[in-house]
Amino acid sequence: MKLEDAIKQIAFKSEEERLVINLVYTSGWLSSEQNRFFKRFHISSQQYNVLRILRGQYPNPASVGLIQERMLDKMSNASRLIEKLKQKKLIKRSECSKDRRQVDVLVTQEGLLLLEEIDKLSNEMNGICDTLNLKEKKILNELLDKLRN
Amino acid sequence: MKLEDAIKQIAFKSEEERLVINLVYTSGWLSSEQNRFFKRFHISSQQYNVLRILRGQYPNPASVGLIQERMLDKMSNASRLIEKLKQKKLIKRSECSKDRRQVDVLVTQEGLLLLEEIDKLSNEMNGICDTLNLKEKKILNELLDKLRN
DNA sequence: ACAAAACTAGTGTATATACATATATTGTCA
DNA sequence: TGACAATATATGTATATACACTAGTTTTGT
Secondary structure (H helix, E strand, O other): OOHHHHOOOOOOOOHHHHHHHHHHHHHHHHHHHHHHHHHOOOOOHHHHHHHHHHHHHOOOOEOHHHHHHHOOOOOOOHHHHHHHHHHOOOEEEEEOOOOOOOEEEEEOHHHHHHHHHHHHOHHHHHHHHOOOOHHHHHHHHHHHHHHOO | OOHHHHOOOOOOOOHHHHHHHHHHHHHHHHHHHHHHHHHOOOOOHHHHHHHHHHHHHOOOOEOHHHHHHHOOOOOOOHHHHHHHHHHOOOEEEEEOOOOOOOEEEEEOHHHHHHHHHHHHOHHHHHHHHOOOOHHHHHHHHHHHHHHOO
16 A cells, blocks of 8 residues: 555655655554464564574574674563563573573574474465565665665 | 674575565664654654644644554554653643544644654654665655555 | 444553663773 | 673663453444
């Protein structure tokens, strides 16, 4: 849907203003699509993101700092997400022997299995961009990269 | 920065996966830029959004439902945002005489003045897309609209 | 006319996030 | 070595959001 119709605004002052608002609106739309997708697995998209990072390190553990560095939404609550995942037995947390300030975080077998389940259905999630052809997806990817420069 | 460097991931399985992750990452980036911008005005970007909608209706009041319908992030807490704005005296809330279920929400003079202040500096916010030229901004706007179809 | 359905706003609970701060541990350097 | 800075993680507080639910009001259908 055209942005103007979606938020019932007649016009924007500039292409820049429209772009900022379009990005905010689209990200809200995407976020709700994602949360709907992940709901059946009883995790949030943020928790999935942490699991994905941990699988990237597997079988090595990752520190909280490393996770935070690689998270999509940088933040200060990797600790709390890890605590939630631990309660669900999807990760394990243990004291790092080399540096007792750090914590070794490791995805469990249960966590890896869940990731596989999600992978099987990930085409469903990625399908939200079926409205674009491959060339358009590439251009969109490039423009987003360039925007953040 | 290229997405792969930003989140230290070597490759993506598909253009689709990269796009979904790129959108999530970019929206997190934008959201933190916005919150930094709005901080000096002591409001959040969501509260600004509500004020902007109310100005669009001014001098007519808006119902909570109308505000919710036009919000960028659709949600169930327009009530709570309105309560926060009322505490800051940026809006007024009164019972709607025509339909006693509804509430008339109206931006105050103080709220309108704040919006003017923000408008003066909005080029600073919109400046985050200076890395793109006008044609690229237009294409990005079009692709985002198309994506949500 | 009146009971049932639909609507409007608000609230309770859980999660996520920003920011500041606390606590424990390690590194540095005079 | 001993004081102090730097680092890693956790926590407190405030805000935002999703979802389910409540209470009051209006509309609908017979």
